Structure formats: structure tokens, C-alpha cells
Amino acid sequence: MFKHVAAALFLATLTLGTAVAAQPQAVRVDATSRQTAEASYKAMMNGRSEDERRKLSLAILVLNLEDVGSAREAMQNPELDAPSIGRIKDKVAGLTADEIIALAARSTAIHVQTPAE
Known part of the structure; x- marks a missing residue:
């Protein structure tokens, strides 16, 4: 009896471990x-829906513009010609796409509203 219980426990643990992995x-x-x-x-962009890619792209834009004081400053900064994750890499280090979107949503510096909102 003990062998059957031990075997069942072992199989359950193995199955759970495989599912998690x-x-x-x-x-x-x-x-x-x-x-x-x-x-x-x-x-991050691979496999995401069009809506998810748009939200992530807008989040990257918002985070790039957070430290910009004015439109003039943005126009004079060549790095902002094409806002990229490279410019803000330290700000988003280790974050997932959903965490980046949430971080941008908490930004008080700029708010981007999309037609769906």
C-alpha cells in the first residue's frame, strides 16, 4: 500500500513539475x-496582438518623453527622432511588457489617449 501511495505522489510531483516548466x-x-x-x-513584440503591440509602443514613447521638458527640447534631441527602448533601458531593466505598460500608465509627465479609450 505504501509503495502505491509513494508511486502516485512521485508521479503527481513529476507531472506538476513538468507542467510548470x-x-x-x-x-x-x-x-x-x-x-x-x-x-x-x-x-516582446513577437506573438502579441496588434492592440498589445500598440500599447507597448505607446508605453515606450511615453517613457522616452518623460524627462523631456518641452516640444522644442524633443525636436532638438536626435535620440527622440525615433524613441526607442535603448534610450530608457535602465528605467525598464528586467520588466515584462505588461510591467512596462503599467509603468507608463503611472507616468504623470505625459498622457497618451488612443481612440479606443
Whole structure:
């Protein structure tokens, strides 16, 4: 009897462990360099719906503009010609796409409203 219970427990533990390991891990920003941050961002965008990609892109834009004082400053800053995750990599280091979107939503510096809102 004990052997059957032990075997059932072992199988249940093995099955649970396999199921947990099989779940995909959320992509996080690797802020080691601009290149690794860009690669992480591209990986985040893969497999997302159009709406999710739009939200993430807007979040990156908001976070890029947080420290900009004026439209003139933004126009004079060549890094803002194409706002990228590379510019804000340290701010979003280790975050998932959902965490980046939430961080941008908490920003008081700028608010972007989309037609769906």
C-alpha cells in the first residue's frame, strides 16, 4: 500500500513539475546594452496582438518623453527622432511588457489617449 501511495505522489510531483516548466516565461528587458534591450523588445513584440503591440509602443514613447521638458527640447534631441527602448533601458531593466505598460500608465509627465479609450 505504501509503495502505491509513494508511486502516485512521485508521479503527481513529476507531472506538476513538468507542467510548470512547460509554461512560457514572460520576456524581460535585458538592459545589458542597447542591443540586448532592442532584442528583448523585439522578442516582446513577437506573438502579441496588434492592440498589445500598440500599447507597448505607446508605453515606450511615453517613457522616452518623460524627462523631456518641452516640444522644442524633443525636436532638438536626435535620440527622440525615433524613441526607442535603448534610450530608457535602465528605467525598464528586467520588466515584462505588461510591467512596462503599467509603468507608463503611472507616468504623470505625459498622457497618451488612443481612440479606443
